[in-house]
Structures are given as C-alpha cells and as structure tokens.
Amino acid sequence: MARQVAHEIKNPLTPMKLSLQFLQRAIHDGRADLSELIGRVSQTLITQIDVLTDIATSFSNFTNLPAMRPERLDVAAVLRRCVGLHQGNGQVRLQLPPEAEETGYTVYADESLLVRTFNNLLINALQAVPEGRRPEVEASIELVGTSKVRIAIEDNGAGIPEEVQEKIFVPNFTTKEKGSGIGLAVARRGIESAGGSIWFETREGTGTTFYIELPLAG
Numbered sequence: 001m002a003r004q005v006a007h008e009i010k011n012p013l014t015p016m017k018l019s020l021q022f023l024q025r026a027i028h029d030g031r032a033d034l035s036e037l038i039g040r041v042s043q044t045l046i047t048q049i050d051v052l053t054d055i056a057t058s059f060s061n062f063t064n065l066p067a068m069r070p071e072r073l074d075v076a077a078v079l080r081r082c083v084g085l086h087q088g089n090g091q092v093r094l095q096l097p098p099e100a101e102e103t104g105y106t107v108y109a110d111e112s113l114l115v116r117t118f119n120n121l122l123i124n125a126l127q128a129v130p131e132g133r134r135p136e137v138e139a140s141i142e143l144v145g146t147s148k149v150r151i152a153i154e155d156n157g158a159g160i161p162e163e164v165q166e167k168i169f170v171p172n173f174t175t176k177e178k179g180s181g182i183g184l185a186v187a188r189r190g191i192e193s194a195g196g197s198i199w200f201e202t203r204e205g206t207g208t209t210f211y212i213e214l215p216l217a218g
Contacts, residue, residue: 011119012048015085019044044081048119051112068193072217073111074104075149076141082118083139092122095140105141105149108217113190117198120187121153121210128157128208144213151212159204168200 023041026034076096086092122137129135136156144150160168169188191198196214 009052011116011123012051014123015082015119016045016048019085040084044085047081047111047115048085051115068110068113068190070108070110070194072106072108073114075107075109075114075151075214076100076104078111078114079118079139079141079151082115082122085119086122086126086137091126091135092137092139095138097142099143100141105143106217107149107194107214109194109196109214110190113187113194117187117190117212118151118153120184124184125153125155125157125208125210128155128159130158133157146216148213148215151214152209154207154209156207159206160200160202160208161204165202169198 019041023037026037031037080094080096083092083094118139122139125137126135133156138152138154140152140154142150142152169184188198191212191214194214196212198210198212200208200210202208
C-alpha cells in the first residue's frame with residue numbers, strides 16, 4: 001500500500017514543478033500574457049493538489065486508492081490541463097478537433113482518476129524516449145462513431161519489448177528501475193469502471209501509442 005501511494009503521489013509532482021518553472025521564466029522574461037499564464041497554471045496546480053488530497057485521504061482510511069466519484073465532465077478540457085502541465089519542456093503537443101475546442105466531449109467519469117491516468121501516460125511517454133533522441137509526444141482526442149471518444153498519447157520512444165507486453169497492466173510490474181508498476185494497473189481499473197477501455201500499440205525502436213476509449217455521457 002505504501003509503495004502504491006508513493007508512486008501515485010510522485011506522478012503529479014514532476015509536471016507541477018515544470019509548470020512552476022515555466023511560470024518563473026515567463027515572469028523573468030516579462031511576458032505580456034502573464035496574467036493569463038498565472039491563471040492557467042494556478043488552475044492546473046489546484047487540480048493536481050486535489051488529486052494529492054484524494055490520495056492522502058484514501059491512505060489515511062487504508063482503502064484502495066481513492067474511491068471513484070464519477071461526474072459529468074469535459075474530457076477534452078481535462079486532457080488540455082494535463083498537457084498544459086508539461087508545456088515547460090516543449091516536447092508535448094496537443095491535437096484537438098474544432099468541436100472539442102468549442103463544445104468539448106462530455107463523459108461520466110472520475111476527474112481525479114482521469115488526471116492521474118493522463119499524467120501517468122504523459123510521463124511514461126517522455127521517459128520512454130532513449131537518451132540522445134529528442135522526445136516527441138502527442139496527445140489527441142477524437143470521436144468514435146456517435147457514442148464514444150478516444151484519447152491517444154503517442155511517443156517516439158523505444159517501444160515495449162514483446163516479452164513484457166502482456167504484463168504492462170499487471171500490478172507491481174514495471175520496466176523502470178524506480179517504478180512501482182502500479183500506475184497503469186490503477187488506470188485500467190478506473191477506466192474500465194467508467195465503462196471504457198485502455199490498450200496500446202507499440203513498435204520496438206519506433207514508439208508506443210496508448211489509447212483510452214470512454215462512452216459519451218447521454
């Protein structure tokens with residue numbers, strides 16, 4: 001339980017730090033849109049703090065990371081905020097179709113779970129890129145038919161070796177030296193509890209794309 005909580009707490013901290021460093025540079029450079037930047041960064045940090053509060057509360061109650069609280073929300077806006085946390089490194093792009101920008105895509109899901117899942121996938125994507133290769137990560141969202149929305153997070157990393165692909169969503173399995181292997185297992189549980197699915201496609205040496213499909217709220 002302690003390893004699980006430690007992993008879930010560390011995930012938001014890196015993008016939070018990057019976001020604050022981005023804001024520090026903007027202040028130092030005297031950016032004209034400083035007020036807008038402060039508002040945007042503040043909102044994303046508040047969201048991450050809420051996530052950390054949920055995790056701390058669950059740990060104090062000795063439960064299985066936090067109880068789901070589904071609600072109607074715009075999944076495109078959630079994805080935009082998570083990508084915004086990584087804007088300081090300039091290596092993550094966001095592709096949204098016009099309707100996502102204008103009206104959004106409403107799903108019925110737990111916002112905290114989605115934020116943790118998107119953060120986890122974005123961080124994993126950046127860390128998957130081998131040394132010496134410039135990271136290029138793209139997050140996108142699109143409608144699938146009339147009843148579902150699909151989120152994709154694509155990297156240009158080393159890919160996932162065939163011998164470990166079946167274990168990616170297994171709790172406590174990790175390919176990282178310091179990982180706990182719990183993040184993707186928690187993500188899968190949460191996405192499936194919202195009626196959705198999560199999977200990946202990978203090519204060794206070329207990169208990996210993780211996909212999440214969620215039903216649109218009626």
